[in-house]
Amino acid sequence: MSEINIDELITKATNKFLLSNAAAGRAKQISDGSLPYVNHFDPNSPVITALREIAAGKIKINILSGPSKKAQEIISEEPEFAPSALERLAKGAKVKEKKREKSKK
Numbered sequence: 092m093s094e095i096n097i098d099e100l101i102t103k104a105t106n107k108f109l110l111s112n113a114a115a116g117r118a119k120q121i122s123d124g125s126l127p128y129v130n131h132f133d134p135n136s137p138v139i140t141a142l143r144e145i146a147a148g149k150i151k152i153n154i155l156s157g158p159s160k161k162a163q164e165i166i167s168e169e170p171e172f173a174p175s176a177l178e179r180l181a182k183g184a185k186v187k188e189k190k191r192e193k194s195k196k
């Protein structure tokens with residue numbers, strides 16, 4: 092397998108974005124020291140090695156159903172109640188009215 096055909100790779104994933112994310116994730120694992128699953132790999136380019144693994148069928152691309160834990164943690168960490176811009180403007184208007192009344196007296 093000297094050349095990687097993009098049409099063959101896209102059949103392994105449902106779309107090109109999933110393919111690129113899967114290849115990037117696997118390339119990061121390879122650069123961090125994971126051993127490649129194919130015999131013919133490029134030691135200088137982990138992305139090419141990842142694409143060859145996907146083309147050979149050694150890597151399966153799955154779509155996870157639902158958000159990951161990290162996304163749930165981010166969503167659950169809500170900031171404390173902050174007044175809306177309209178409320179802040181209304182409070183500012185009330186303070187200005189009180190200052191005007193004091194200055195008139």
